[in-house]
């Protein structure tokens with residue numbers, strides 16, 4: 001899949017820009033604060049209908065404007081798909097071929113993009129919610145079942161918490177919520193475990209290749225109850241845990257355990273990555289996980305996603321940059337942003353198109369400064 005054409009209107013520091021992209025590498029350079037990340041953010045928004053930087057869509061609307069618009073034309077095999085997102089203070093409207101799409105899950109993943117940005121480098125030591133968000137976002141693009149279960153579970157969590165905040169708590173009502181709530185949690189746990197298993201087996205090979213280090217990468221899923229094959233048994237253990245936690249939930253006026261508190265601890269040679277691994281090992285591990293996601297997407301959807309490498313080229317040494325581009329097949333469309341134009345070895349066999357960004361305007365071609 002490639003993004004063939006994109007128009008962004010009143011998005012961040014862009015007024016109205018239409019761009020025609022090609023296959024291969026789109027190398028976008030420019031000085032700081034010109035709009036390089038904003039451009040990739042717009043592509044990711046077309047994929048996930050969310051920004052990776054802010055929760056409030058209003059921040060994405062250009063200053064003193066009252067809406068933004070992103071149009072994208074995708075090329076999937078010999079099919080062309082048109083997507084449109086219109087966001088104003090009144091809300092968000094999604095369209096595929098001019099038809100309005102009511103359910104976000106019917107839109108997400110049509111444009112499949114995977115982003116790797118400097119903030120990702122803190123994944124291993126960040127708060128658990130950052131790792132949950134990473135899993136939820138990647139998994140939602142690949143599985144509508146997961147995304148729907150997550151949406152419903154979040155709605156039930158809100159209802160349960162609202163019930164716990166009442167002056168007199170109706171335990172029977174909460175039990176009714178819990179019945180469906182626990183089923184969804186078991187499904188979420190199961191899918192997260194499957195995703196992480198596949199990601200690890202894929203990522204391990206890339207790690208070895210990128211870092212030439214034979215350390216063993218693994219993960220532990222941390223949850224209120226251990227996951228096992230028998231889903232009924234997991235539901236029963238969760239129910240018991242919820243019963244045990246009832247007084248605490250009432251006291252705290254919120255649900256203290258569950259899918260929304262789970263975590264994943266990444267390890268290297270059996271030790272916690274966040275405290276044991278060197279910066280270089282963390283970088284390689286993260287790169288390996290991102291590549292794992294690219295190849296898993298191909299497995300699940302039949303197509304490679306668009307890869308967005310925002311400002312991470314400067315974080316990788318020459319060897320890792322070369323490896324990264326070698327591992328990716330030529331049909332993967334890759335957007336790279338950087339202040340410097342690093343040279344790309346010919347052996348990578350990819351077509352390179354240069355772009356230059358200045359004050360929210362993108363032009364074809366590279367400026368001469370900063371070439372490495």
Ligand SMILES: Nc1ncnc2c1ncn2[C@@H]1O[C@H](COP(=O)(O)OP(=O)(O)OP(=O)(O)O)[C@@H](O)[C@H]1O
Nearest residue numbers: 012013032033034035036037038059060061062063
């Ligand atoms: N809603 C908005 N309206 C207008 N301008 C905005 C808005 N949001 C962000 N900007 C502007 O966008 C610019 C930042 O763009 P961006 O984050 O894409 O920079 P960048 O080119 O990636 O820079 P760097 O190399 O420093 O990462 C800033 O000048 C900021 O003021």
